[in-house]
Amino acid sequence: MIKRTLYFGNPAYLKTRNDQLVIEMQDSGETKSAPIEDIGLLILDHQQITLTQALMAKLLANNTAVITCDDTHHPTGMMFNLDGHTLQSQKFQAQIEASLPLKKQLWQQTVTCKIENQAALLQLEREEHKLLLTYARDVKSGDSDNHEAKAAAYYWKKIFPEFLEFRRERYGPPPNNLLNYGYAILRALVARSLTASGLLPTLGIHHRNQYNAYCLADDIMEPYRPFVDKIVCQIIRGNGKFLEMTPSMKKALLEIPAMDVQIDGQKSPLMNAVQRTTASLAKCYEGKARKILYPEMG
Structure with a gap:
């Protein structure tokens, strides 16, 4: 199965509930969710995105790569799981x-x-x-x-x-x-x-x-x-x-x-x-x- 790439370019609040990524869009007020196990890449491209530590821990445990972008929208940082393999x-x-x-x-x-x-x-x-x-x-x-x-x-x-x-x-x-x-x-x-x-x-x-x-x-x-x-x-x-x-x-x-x-x-x-x-x-x-x-x- 190919993992999903999720891109966020608008203000949002990201948290987790029941192994789901829960997305609260700040502009529209709408809420969406996605299973964390399906996400391979998460790209954060807005200065007003907030995410919880609980979500970050679950993303990394799932070996999701989290990419942050600067104010020119260019990827500048990456976060990975340090413990990716049993052997x-x-x-x-x-x-x-x-x-x-x-x-x-x-x-x-x-x-x-x-x-x-x-x-x-x-x-x-x-x-x-x-x-x-x-x-x-x-x-x-x-x-x-x-x-x-x-x-x-x-x-x-x-x-x-x-x-x-x-x-x-x-x-x-x-x-x-x-x-x-x-x-x-x-x-x-x-x-x-x-x-x-x-x-x-x-x-x-x-x-x-x-x-x-x-x-x-x-x-x-x-x-x-x-x-x-x-x-x-x-x-x-x-x-x-x-x-x-x-x-x-x-x-x-x-x-x-x-x-x-x-x-x-x-x-x-x-x-x-x-x-x-x-x-x-x-x-x-x-x-x-x-x-x-x-x-x-x-």
Whole structure:
């Protein structure tokens, strides 16, 4: 079953009763409810949303990812369950003791798949993509030749229409805003799944930053990024240069967890695919598998 993504962009009071999320809308006075067990992602995007500690505890016990947004409506914080798996300490141990050659091999797989998905999206957008296939084929252990960066430089020049004169900069002009929003949702999904698979999201295979609590999420989300880019391409087709965030654009990006992807020869909602990816990573750490299962851009 795919878990629901709930988005709140208006003043609301959120509490819990009988394992339900109870929503009291402050503007209209109406009350709604939803089973907590159905919620995978809860996005709080208004400065006048209040929620109770009892609700927060139940959401986290259900492994719901709670995302808070700032006054510019950009996701800025995430909250997760710290105790996501029954065999957690055993899995932590395997992750902590992972050898450098294993981590380099896992990073090689990750970069190869990311570049292949970027190439597939360029092909879908009818852009020249063969150089990326060459880069993907030649990724070495640990991506020692930094093919990821070379591929990115080419990819970002080609993926969006020329009239946007696009440069990928976090705080740059649109559609950077749309990419950032989509990636924040993706990052939350991946971090949530890593916790559910008994892994530490902080301990990356490649990304290392003492100020980043989600280094492993940043690693594992890489091959999924082109799926966000695909939605942004669709938004650009419908809006041209007018890319300041609107409710309909936000709605399209909030569909990311439910979008269909191909993984291990099967079609699956992206949220479920992420769970398969993180479970396969845990097996790699434990020596039970050699390959991370990643999605392929169709």
